[in-house]
Amino acid sequence: MDTVKQIREGHVRPASRLIRDIEDKIPSAKSEIKSLFPYTGKSFIIGITGAPGAGKSTLTDAIVTNLRGRKKTIGVLAVDPSSPFSGGAILGDRIRMQRHVQDPDVFIRSLATRGALGGLSHAVGKAIHVIEAMRKDIILVETVGIGQQELDIINHAHSVVVVLVPGMGDEIQVMKAGIMEIADVFVINKADRDGAKQLHKELISMLNAAPLGPKDWRPPVVMVGSLFKPKPFAENIEELVLKLEEHYLYLRSSGKMIERINRKITVEILDALKANILEPIVQKLDESGDLLDLVKKVKSRKVDPYSAAEEIAHRFLKSEDK
Amino acid sequence: MSDRKIRVMVAKPGLDGHDRGARVLARGFRDAGFEVIYTGCHQTPEEIAAAAIQEDVDLVGLSCLSGAHRALFPRVVELLKEKEAADISVIGGGIIPEQDFQALYDAGIKAIFTPGATLESIVEWIKTNIKPRA
Numbered sequence: 001m002d003t004v005k006q007i008r009e010g011h012v013r014p015a016s017r018l019i020r021d022i023e024d025k026i027p028s029a030k031s032e033i034k035s036l037f038p039y040t041g042k043s044f045i046i047g048i049t050g051a052p053g054a055g056k057s058t059l060t061d062a063i064v065t066n067l068r069g070r071k072k073t074i075g076v077l078a079v080d081p082s083s084p085f086s087g088g089a090i091l092g093d094r095i096r097m098q099r100h101v102q103d104p105d106v107f108i109r110s111l112a113t114r115g116a117l118g119g120l121s122h123a124v125g126k127a128i129h130v131i132e133a134m135r136k137d138i139i140l141v142e143t144v145g146i147g148q149q150e151l152d153i154i155n156h157a158h159s160v161v162v163v164l165v166p167g168m169g170d171e172i173q174v175m176k177a178g179i180m181e182i183a184d185v186f187v188i189n190k191a192d193r194d195g196a197k198q199l200h201k202e203l204i205s206m207l208n209a210a211p212l213g214p215k216d217w218r219p220p221v222v223m224v225g226s227l228f229k230p231k232p233f234a235e236n237i238e239e240l241v242l243k244l245e246e247h248y249l250y251l252r253s254s255g256k257m258i259e260r261i262n263r264k265i266t267v268e269i270l271d272a273l274k275a276n277i278l279e280p281i282v283q284k285l286d287e288s289g290d291l292l293d294l295v296k297k298v299k300s301r302k303v304d305p306y307s308a309a310e311e312i313a314h315r316f317l318k319s320e321d322k
Numbered sequence: 323m324s325d326r327k328i329r330v331m332v333a334k335p336g337l338d339g340h341d342r343g344a345r346v347l348a349r350g351f352r353d354a355g356f357e358v359i360y361t362g363c364h365q366t367p368e369e370i371a372a373a374a375i376q377e378d379v380d381l382v383g384l385s386c387l388s389g390a391h392r393a394l395f396p397r398v399v400e401l402l403k404e405k406e407a408a409d410i411s412v413i414g415g416g417i418i419p420e421q422d423f424q425a426l427y428d429a430g431i432k433a434i435f436t437p438g439a440t441l442e443s444i445v446e447w448i449k450t451n452i453k454p455r456a
Binding site for chain 2: 024026082083085087091101108112114
């Protein structure tokens, strides 16, 4: 049975090996991903993001449990940061999700960022496609702990959950751009802690002040309490999943789903163009010694980087205008 | 330009809850440039084997300080074989008496590192003996 067929039938090992080949940039992975592509685009993708320590993995685990109760099949991609010094990584998200490891309808895969700066890894887009080809209904993508700027998740997910915890800064934090703007659903996690009510008030204030029209989606705020009170915790998670369902229905009825899908696809095309145009040019320049030569020239101010780039572009690309 | 990284799982099978050693190893492996999937304590051999396959690791490192190694370590090797993943190597460490080493080697454990083994020697062993598939 060839790899693509095996993956479409849900076989774990070939799927995980292909994801690894994608991460490691093995040339054979390219043709396999191309063969898989027609079978992608059918899963619903939920991004889970928030600061380090906010409880994303535990929340992801609870969402998986809830969705399994609804008979959904699930993929999880959990991303952790690579060390900028050694290139290694400790991928520790799945420790919170091990209860699902023997469930054949849940596929959990850990990824390291390997230098990518947006909160995810370069391989995430293609890894999502592999899991889509496995015919999983829903894919949860958990980013690394992010600050205010790592927003790559919006290029991959249909819905984004932003997880906050009380005590992480004052109301000014809540106003800042970036992470606060990408949320489709807010979760205040560990809501039994001091400051939860205050954070909730500040979030609601911020949302009230936002210029949302009557047809716009107003991100709900879901309080999730202590993991150690299982019954209320499960109720909170049920509420979260219901809000995600509502968002899904909103996306479909408002036409926003099409917008988001178009954005995802555009980004994917741009990334592929970069890989096929920019990277080979840089590699050629590097191999021929031209790049090092250029570095020396720019350093001594003999040439500026902008003119150099124009000349290189003209040299490598057929262009009508000079 | 391929960039194969060694993927290692560090797991503690059975009821032993002393994970400090395992965590030190996980950090040491990260500093050596490996990607380490740390699955924590209280894992059954079935859970470890299933996770190792989902994560496409090259190596599983089992840590056990409670004396259950004779039962649990070979079980992991067996399960990987059953699931057609015998190419995933398994090594062990913890409190393991020397007289048990041969039985573990016979069961397919590739190496055993007990207290006194340096982090460097373990990393060196991995770099020499574990080659991710081409």
